[in-house]
Amino acid sequence: LDWSFRTTTRAAQKLPENVEEILTEAALREAHLIRKYDIPAALRVNTDQTQTVYQQGTNTTWNKKGDRQVPAVGIDEKRAFTLVPSISASGELLPFQAIYHGATPASCPDRKSPFYTEAEQLGFRLEPSKSDTYWSTMAMMKSLVDDVIAPYFECKKNELGIEDPDNQYSIWKIDCWSVHKSKEFLSWMRTTHPKILVIFVPGNCT
Template sequence: MAIDLLDAGYSGREIASVRHSGHIEGVWQDRKELEIEFINLLNELMDGSVGFNSVIIQFQLRAFLQVRCKEILWEEGGSFDISRSFMKKWVKDRLGWSYRKATTPASHLPTTWKEMGSLMISHLAYLVFAYGIPMELVINSDETGVQLPPVGNLHSFRLKGCREVSIQGQGNKRMITVMVSSNAEGEMLPGQVIFEGSTFRSHPHCSEARALTSQGWNLTQSVTHWTTLETLQEFVEKLLVPWIASTCRRLGLDPKKQKSVWITDCYKVHLRKEFREWMKDHYPLIIILLVPANTTSKLQPADVVLMRPFKCAIQRNSA
């Protein structure tokens, strides 16, 4: 139903915006029957697990008015805008919906996560003290999936208090994986971007991609876009090891003798025997410290410190 409405043929000039002046009636003034009809439409779509954000609801309302009440677009001598602020306030006040992240079967935070965190910190403190590792060589990395386009961010309006947020077609999306890293002094390492594909032809050919590679970023690919043994080894060889070596030289340390700590989570590729043995054979000076399983939301520094502003920046720039 939503697709049929969006194909109704409205033009940009025909649609303008209800300027938000604090009066929530707005476009619905004296048109309560239309408002009820539109609410029923949204509820029907929500029951079908269709994802909603303010942009999608804006388009739904524009298409709805084009089909059901086109004359409203020309009242008072011109067109009007359906502003996002109006849409958000109307959804909140009139429908009682709140903006929620889509839920999926997920691991639960262990009740002993604080104790696990204390042990992790104690382990890190021991490594730093025992091997004389400077904070510049305590490195933390984390991967995240980025949806393309980023408007579909697996958030949707739902009734307040709703615990389960199912969105139809969550798997029908194109994504990339981005690995970000920083050290304990707050210095950022170049990142890795993994595109879906089997050859370099899956990489974007644009000025932005060239700018990233010129800054030391690694653009690579995997069949599923997720981190694989090959892409993880590529990250170590092309980003992590060169960065550690240059940092050692900057600090007056010998890269062939100085140990470092690499903090990462218990992602399945990180735990693979092949990867662990490969690291021991080729890079024994890099000590891998794993964040306890199912505690990344609390104990993974990059997840708490880096990923949130990173994802907010993506969403903000896509608006």
């Protein structure tokens, strides 16, 4: 089986009993929207959020046999930021958003950091959370949509030569994060970006 002894990293996630049904319904719902509104691959984007630990530790290491105390560097490291990547169904990677815990740009990478200028030219958004966490907030989601997602869709509509770009729908697939599902955010999306259809990756199915 090509197995090896491993140290567990987390409890196994329990999938819903009807996971196949849930995923099938989600796929059919998305297919229906694509067909109904004639949405090309370039106008379908999936966004994720991932915690990025600055110094990833581990609870295993090599040490002398018999020692009762086995130290490891970084095992208690908690500092991290949130990376928010997006990619279209046509395979185009959108500019990243990175969210850092803090109230000012001083919490973000220094402008003199290696490759900072390149990241800036690529449209990356390096933003302080202005909250008590580095996870995405309502304000950060608005920034992502206004500065990355919506501009990408508008640019692609022009590139694709859409006859009536103002009435062309796009699909944005996101996960079931509490902010994403909130009435406040979804109402804002319907009001501010009515041609972007928000759909969700089914919860507890990944």
